[in-house]
Amino acid sequence: MKTDDASHKRMSERRKAGFEKKRAEATLEKGLLIVHTGTGKGKSSAAFGMGLRVVGHGLRLGVVQFIKGALHTAERDLLGSLPNCDFLTMGEGYTWNTQDRAADIATAQKAWAEAQRMIESGDYRMVILDELNIVLKYEYLDLNEVLEVIARRPPMVHVVITGRHAPEALIEAADLVTEMRLVKHPYREQGVKAQQGVEF
Amino acid sequence: MKTDDASHKRMSERRKAGFEKKRAEATLEKGLLIVHTGTGKGKSSAAFGMGLRVVGHGLRLGVVQFIKGALHTAERDLLGSLPNCDFLTMGEGYTWNTQDRAADIATAQKAWAEAQRMIESGDYRMVILDELNIVLKYEYLDLNEVLEVIARRPPMVHVVITGRHAPEALIEAADLVTEMRLVKHPYREQGVKAQQGVEF
Structure with missing residues (x-):
């Protein structure tokens, strides 16, 4: 279907008016x-892209990685090298590698202590808690405690939480939720192996 | 529900075995x-995160932005400053600002000529066509021509296409498709305005 110039212009104008009203x-x-x-x-x-913008505006960014390896080396090195960014990698690898629940809990609690300090300090415009959802899913941390700390944070602190399986109560509490939905994956369907840039 | 240590360990081992088999x-x-x-x-x-990894591996990255402003300044400046990255911003703003379909088509075709050159050269491990989907949706480019150029590209070139409303035929042709699904948005639901870092 071809849109002609006049109808295109009318649609554009309507859209612009709606956007400006909102x-x-x-x-x-x-x-x-x-x-x-x-x-x-x-x-x-995507969280990292927001963090980069925060730093670009001269504001302070905190990042706590609850699981090592979720952000890839090139991205981690870059974020870590930025001024106005405190970047902590606390996770010792996914649990299916370490196979030690008690150690995983201790690691998660250490990471959470750093996250809580960043959030409560009010020194950061944004705090990214990378892969916190996984840690919550495995019940390495108390969900209610996490939600309470987030709820009583200083008013201008953005908190960004990533990871599969976000708990329902976290989604309830959140302002902005995006689901990255896998529609098609070559690894699974075509036997394509992990490749530089795409997977690591 | 609490997972005890033994069942956690069994689950971890099963998961690890499955992962390694795959x-x-x-x-x-x-x-x-x-x-x-x-x-x-x-x-x-997310496309930009992959591009950064490609460059991190010492491989060449090409980016064509079909619509200016989809990547934010801090991210654009960073990508543009990387060695091994050719970054072209071709779009003159969303159509609901320019309100001129003929000009939009000319801009899209100019951008596509650059994209085609990058893809066909074989000089790039990855070519990101940022917001191409929008341009395709508005029929500023011929979808079949785009798909043909992509289909006959040199074998090791990853092509990453972003934007709302990916056409069905593109999804059919793709190896890896992710849908970023909006679950909750404060702008719409709470009257929260666009804020530094989050929106720009």
């Missing part, structure tokens, strides 16, 4: 609780 | 056609 109505500024979940790719990279 | 079966290396679509956030940032 923007005029939105006046509130507040720290947001943002969740990236789902089984698709890009949850950490 | 990895052993996946032996094919090839350039992938990757699509990030959906109305949620993070489509461009």
